[in-house]
Amino acid sequence: MASESRLYTFSSETKEKLHKFRLGTSRAKGPQAVIYQINKKTMEIAQADDDVYTDMQELADELPEHNPRYVLLSYPLTLPSGRLSVPYVMLYYLPTTASGEMRMLYAGAKELVRNTSEVGRIIEMESPEELEDIEKKLLGE
Numbered sequence: 001m002a003s004e005s006r007l008y009t010f011s012s013e014t015k016e017k018l019h020k021f022r023l024g025t026s027r028a029k030g031p032q033a034v035i036y037q038i039n040k041k042t043m044e045i046a047q048a049d050d051d052v053y054t055d056m057q058e059l060a061d062e063l064p065e066h067n068p069r070y071v072l073l074s075y076p077l078t079l080p081s082g083r084l085s086v087p088y089v090m091l092y093y094l095p096t097t098a099s100g101e102m103r104m105l106y107a108g109a110k111e112l113v114r115n116t117s118e119v120g121r122i123i124e125m126e127s128p129e130e131l132e133d134i135e136k137k138l139l140g141e
Contacts, residue, residue: 007043007108007109008038008043008044008045008108008109008112009042009043009044009045010044010045010046010116011044011046014044014045014046014047015116017047018072018116018117018118021034021052021072021074022072022074022088022117022118025074025086025088026074026086026088027086028074028076028086029076030054030076031053031054031055031056031073031074031075031076032052032053032054032073032074033052033053033054033056033059033071033072033073033074033091034047034051034052034053034071034072035047035048035049035051035053035059035062035063035069035070035071036048036069036070036071036072036113037067037069037070038105038106038109040105045070045109045112045113045116048062048069049062056131056132056134057131059071059128059131060128060129060131060132061128063093063095063128064095065095065097066095066097066098066099066102067095067098067102068092068093068094068095068098068102068103068105068106069093069106070090070091070092070093070106070110070113070117071090071091071093072088072089072090072091072117072119073088073089073090073091073134074086074087074088075087075089075134075135075138077135077138077139079139080139087120087121087138088118088119088120089119089120089121089122089123089138090113090114090117090119090121090122090123091122091123091124091125091131091134092106092110092122092123092124092125093125093126093128094106094107094124094125094126095126095127096126096127110122123137123138
């Protein structure tokens with residue numbers, strides 16, 4: 001982790017946003033997601049836009065066709081036991097059409113983003129359509 005933390009950076013504002021998002025989503029009644037990207041010139045990891053997505057189709061529409069992204073997702077769901085659970089996960093979006101350079105760039109920062117955002121687990125996905133089955137993936141089906 002030491003080498004990634006020297007190569008990639010988070011501004012203090014971004015770290016604060018990550019913390020607020022994590023705390024704010026734990027009591028959310030519906031899904032909430034934010035998209036993060038890496039600035040290739042500065043190697044800074046930051047939120048791609050100021051939007052918080054509550055609709056999975058809208059989120060899917062925002063994911064770029066050829067560039068990886070990290071999506072932090074809080075998704076309330078009811079477990080088979082009837083208990084409410086709000087998993088907080090990172091979707092590691094890595095389209096098959098992404099260039100080798102971009103794949104390496106995002107692979108190198110994956111664990112740093114995971115640790116900084118304090119997500120429970122990482123779910124890898126190659127296409128926006130995989131969001132249609134996100135509930136099954138969260139339940140481990």
